[in-house]
Amino acid sequence: MTAQPSWRLLVALYPFGAGAAAVNIFFASLIASWIGWRVLSPYESVAWGLLLGVPATYAFARHIERLKRRAGGG
Template sequence: MTEDQKPDGRWPVWALALVSYPFMAGAVATNVFFASLIGESAGWPVTIPPIPSILIGMVLGVPAAWITGRWFRAKIDEAEGHSENGT
């Protein structure tokens, strides 16, 4: 067993973030694209095309996935009755 594996079978934050990354990258890319469309309807000159939106989503999906992983870990701990100190 490596030192980053939990003996009680709990998923670490990095693993939860890794699993959620494709969903978070897609959500960010979609939000960036639609925000640019809203900006265009508000009179702003530039609409971000889909490919740059996907690239932005891939980059900004990393912190979004990490935040989501931390949130998942907290919710799982809450549901299982774990406290902050791991008991």
């Protein structure tokens, strides 16, 4: 059975997921500049992070729910 995360957990984790996504996207654009691609501005990185933070947060929240279930915390 798949552990569905609660809305409270998703809302609590979203700022961390979106922030991590934004930072990773910005640093990935810095690395991609070595091959000639442009570097994203911090604002563009935050916008992409807000968008990509949703699936990242959902995946991490499901992982947390599985760990809770395994620990017996339900």
